[in-house]
Every structure is written in structure tokens, then in C-alpha cells.
Amino acid sequence: MKMKLLQEFNYLDTYNAITGVVIVFLSHVFGKYWYLFMVFLALNSIDYVTGWLKSKILKKINSNAGLRGVIKKLGYWIMILVAFIASFFFIQIGAVLGIDLHITTALGYFVLASLSINEMRSIVENLVEAGYDVPKILTKGLEVADNIINQNEE
Incomplete structure (x- = not known):
């Protein structure tokens, strides 16, 4: 159970990191x-x-x-x-x-x-x-x- 919960957080962290990078890139290229x-x-x-x-x-x-x-x-x-x-x-x-x-x-x-x-x-x-x-x-x-x-x- 604990391992599965950790994996879910891992996916969530990965998703948040990728989303953050995409938004920073778009903000840099296209502005505010x-x-x-x-x-x-x-x-x-x-x-x-x-x-x-x-x-x-x-x-x-x-x-x-x-x-x-x-x-x-x-x-x-x-x-x-x-x-x-x-x-x-x-x-x-x-x-x-x-x-x-x-x-x-x-x-x-x-x-x-x-x-x-x-x-x-x-x-x-x-x-x-x-x-x-x-x-x-x-x-x-x-x-x-x-x-x-x-x-x-x-």
C-alpha cells in the first residue's frame, strides 16, 4: 500500500514538473x-x-x-x-x-x-x-x- 502511494506521488510530481516546465517555456516565448x-x-x-x-x-x-x-x-x-x-x-x-x-x-x-x-x-x-x-x-x-x-x- 505504501509503495503504491509513493508511486502515485511520483507520477504527480513528474506531471507537475512537466507542466511547470511547459508553462515556463510558453511564458518565456509568448509572454505573460x-x-x-x-x-x-x-x-x-x-x-x-x-x-x-x-x-x-x-x-x-x-x-x-x-x-x-x-x-x-x-x-x-x-x-x-x-x-x-x-x-x-x-x-x-x-x-x-x-x-x-x-x-x-x-x-x-x-x-x-x-x-x-x-x-x-x-x-x-x-x-x-x-x-x-x-x-x-x-x-x-x-x-x-x-x-x-x-x-x-x-
């Missing part, structure tokens, strides 16, 4: 709000799966379309990277010029928010096209959020 990037990654994955599900239900599975979807997701991550690099660049230029440009950090987060809403809307569209009954409040709520985030684009 690393979990927002992980939510976006989860949305990417869910969108891919619901797109595949839709294609399967509609009997329109196409490996080229799936590859295009993966490449599109990679493009989204590149956009986010460019937005945060631009923000970092502006902050550094501002420091050289003696101007506080830390507000440009918002650029990266607005891009992340906009692309996240886009992924959410795509997930809902996939579910609707696959025949699921999606509540109107969800589709309209995402549309409103998209309009608010992107209101200055037009």
Missing part, C-alpha cells in the same frame, strides 16, 4: 498572456477538425483543401508574428527617439483577437454547413465582436 496564444492554437485545431467533419458529412473530402487549410493556419501565425515583431520594432525605435510607443503592443493583440474571432466564426460556419443547429445568439454575437474589433478597418 501565453494562454491567449494557446486558445488560438486550440481554435485552429477545432476549426480544422470541424472543417474535416463538414467535408466528411457532405462527402466532399479533398486532401488539397485540407492542405490549403493548414497553410492558411500557418499564414495566420505568421501574421501574428509580424504584428508582434512590428510592435517590438516600434517600441525600440521609440526608445531611440525618446518616444513611448508601448501602445503599439496592442497591434499584436488586436491581430490575435481578430484572427481568433475569424476562427470562431469559421467553426460555427462549419457546424452550420454540417447540419448542426447552432444558436443564433452565437452567430450574431461573433458577428458583433468581429465588427467591434475590425470597425476601424473600413
